[in-house]
Amino acid sequence: MLSSTWRSRSTRSVLVIGAAAALALTGCSEKSTGSDSDATGSGAGGLSIQPVVQVDSEGKEVPAADASNAADPAGDGSATCPAGTSIAMAGALTGPDAALGINIVNGVKLALDQHNKANAGCQITLKQFDTEGDPQKATSVIPEIINDPTIIGLVGPAFSGETKATGNLLSDAGLVAVSSSATNETLTKNGWTSFFRGLAHDGVQGPSVAKYLVNTAGYGKVCVIQDNTDYGVGLAASITAGLGAAADASCSASIKKGDKDFSATVTKVAAANPDAVFFSGYYAEAAPLAQQLKSGGVDAAFVSADGTNDPQFVAQAGNSATGATLSCPCGPAPEEFTKEYEALIGQAPGVYSVEAYDLTTILAKGIDGGKVTRPDLLEYVRTYQGAGLARDYQWNADGELSNALIWIYEVK
Secondary structure (H helix, E strand, O other): OOOHHHHOOOOOOOOOOOOOOOOOOOOOOOOOOOOOOOOOOHHHHHEEEEEEEEEEOOOOOOOOOOOOOOOOOOOOOOOOOOOOOOOEEEEEOOOOOHHHHHHHHHHHHHHHHHHHHHHHOOOEEEEEEOOOOHHHHHHHHHHHHHOOOOOOEEEEOOHHHHHHHHHHOOOOOOOEEOOOOOOHHHEEEEOOEEEOOOOOOHHHHHHHHHHHHHOOOOOOEEEEEEEEOHHHHHHHHHHEEEHHHHEOOOHHOOOOOOOOOOOHHHHHHHOOOOOEEEEEEOOOHHHHHHHHHHHOOOOOOOEOOOOOOOOOHHHHHHHHHHEEEEEOOOOOOOOOHHHHHHHOOOOOOOOOOOHHHHHHHHHHHHHHHOOHHHHHHHHHHHHEEEEEEEEEEEEOOOOOOOOOOOEEEEOO
16 A cells, blocks of 8 residues: 555645656557667657646646545555446557557556555456547447456546446446546436546646646737547637637648548648647647657647647657657656556556556455445445545536646757
């Protein structure tokens, strides 16, 4: 478990500046890192993603949360539960955006490892399901989870598109689904009764980041580029609205997920001569886009959000990532959490690792309290209130957090 000395501190900041806390996730071995990167997930010159500031919906600084009272997945060590009690994780574990899903499942693993070591009478099993981040594949994977009676809770789905495609199935089954990463604003407006979002949605992220870009960074003209995923489209709309007059419609552009040639978009952006380019999408496209903008003579600042906020962006973009601003509704990893994570996983935590750990801890606390059926665990989460490492967790009737903020990061 996390050390008692760490948990007993009366005050501390979750913000840890340095190599361990910079979200410097080691690169996944199956990923291509490109000539300007190494196998550690750092780009050329040792670049990494560093936390800068937490902001509210007005783009103004908000102090980091105090994690000293965060829930401990180990509990008091006296829990009992039926043999075979399981939770699932569903998300991209392979494919072009797999690093994001791997960050999540590793956070789940850490929480369960700490729980199971402390509670001999309650061993919670993790069952992993790879959706590749593909909504179509998710529609065949999620029924497998639903049809397994030992699974009483789900961490996921991970991406917005797959969540949208399967939310009704999970809601109809009454299986609690806590997502550490699906941020499309509309997900909680579908009448689902079992979906709970563990971080701010894009309707919060968009205005927060937009006002930070205009009022703090001082950008007067921004080109917004989006991919065609549910996440990319929704976030781009929110960012554009938040930017107001600073969003230049003449250089807005759309790309397709999987595209690698952005020459037409680069030409369009170069002609507009903006102060910044905001990309709404994932790192697999963000990296080559940043490279091609740079090689195409675009000197504008490169800005993106949580879909890009992963060391694989730095690894794949190389020197072109230097100075990029990346936002996320996810918080940086506390120092002791990072040590525990690295000891178990063998690499530093990444985007969504802390949220996945917190959400798994909530499920484990419910199970330890005797909520070992789907209906009981669902009701436990619905009425839960407590502190985590990243933030306080309490949900409204729609499954949204009662309070959620945004972090700004920079590639340095």
